[in-house]
Amino acid sequence: MGEFLQQLMNGLSLGSIYALIALGYTMVYGILRFINFAHGEVFMVGAFVGLWSAPAIADFFGGNLFIAGPVVILLAMVVCSILGVLNERIAYRPLRGKPTIIVLITAIGVSLFYQNFFQSVVGPEPRRFPDLIPQTRVLETDYLIVGSTPLVVIGTAFGLMWLLRFVVLHTKVGTAMRALSFNLQAARLMGINVDRVVAFTFVLGSALAAAAAILFASIYPSVHPLMGLFPGLKAFVAAVLGGIGNLPGAALGGLIIGVTETLVTGYVSATYRDAVAFTILILILLFRPTGLLGSTATEKV
Template sequence: MSELLQQIINGISLGSIYALIALGYTMVYGVLRFINFPHGDAFMVGAFVGYYAAPRIVPLVGGSLLIAGPITLLLSMLVCSALGVTIEKLAYRPLRPRPKLTILITAIGISLFLEFGGQLVFGPDPKSFPTLLPSAVIINTPNLVLRSTPVIVIATTVGLMLLLRFIVMKTKLGTAMRAVSYNQSAASLMGINIDTVISFTFVLGSSLAAAAGILYGSLYPSINPLMGVFPGLKAFISAVLGGIGNIPGAAIGGFIIGLIETFVTGYLSPTYRDAIAFGILILILLFKPSGILGRAESEKV
């Protein structure tokens, strides 16, 4: 019983990471209708910002993780927002009138650029992520050891999701984002500047990816420039599972994939972990391409 509980907690904390990244995939898909492949690499950059910033920030605030943690998180979110907006402006915006495939190939190019540029700048060897979250033991029984790290990861994720929900559902810019994702022409007839809304979407998505990077580094403290590849793919699967373009769907999909992976690792074998995740992708695409919460959408001609 308590082993199951342990697995569930592990699954939800891993799922939190996937969910946060998946939200960015799904939001960008919502407004631009393409998969922003470098998104997984924004997650990596987020972790590296934390890696370099945390050791400088912690002494500045007298060693208090309670203050250093949120500051590092915010800084990383800020840096990644700037990165996301820059990529969109330089690489995607000029290609927007072109066929979608052009942007998709560009996206893959940028992804590779960030991965191998990252190896050049940060070095290809794994780095040990600094301690940012307190890892006190909360519960300690023979079968269940609960540390504070996953609890903080889950709480931060839920907090960010509620904040995102508020922004998307209650603010003017968030409503404009939903309007743009439904119909760009109609949105521009309302006086909405489409470019601004798209930039804003990249700010939201990239900052969530950055947060995921920091949380991931705190859960699994070894980071490297290629670390974004697999979590990025898993998050993409999560977004598709939830229904691409659907924001609550991405969150739910992330948690489901995180739980499934943890259960497969724990009860079956770690060898099957990735195969099962990709198997799920194939099954969804075959039988329910619109995902759990997505609406069936016909291609506009």
């Protein structure tokens, strides 16, 4: 039982990070109907921003991690938001209205660009991410050890998801985002500035990816140019699993993938980890093609 609780804890902290990344995929898909494959690289850049800025920021606040940690996350979120908007402005916007496959391949190109640009300019070797979360044991028994890091990670992730929910449901720009996801043309006719709302969607998605990156690097402190690859892929699967285009679905999908991976690895074998995750995905898509929480709202237009 203790071991199971420990595994659940491991799975939840991993899953909440997947959930944050998955939200970025699903928001862009919900509005523009394409998968932003460069999202994993925005995540990677977020980790590098943290890596480079954390020592100076920690110094500035006299080593007080309770202030420095959130500041580092905020900075990474701001930088990645700008990056996300630039990606959209330079690579995706000129292709809007073109067949999705073209935008999709462009996104893969953007992703490869970041990977290789960082490998050649920053260097390919992994670097250690500084400790931003004070390391203590919150709970320690023979079977269950809960450190401060996973709790902070889960707490921050859920806090950000709640914030996102608030923005989408209760602000004007959030309403505009939802209008766009129903029907982009109709929204434009109603006087919504589509370009601005799309840019804002990229701001939100990229900011969440940056926060996810800082949390991820705090648990797994190795930062390198290819670090966005696997988490990005898993989060994409999570978004599809939960119903792509659906925000609670992405969050739920992330948690399911994280916990499933951990339990399969812990109780069966890591060899079957991806196989089981993808089998679940296939089964869900067989019986619910729109994903767990996905709706067919787009059809009603």
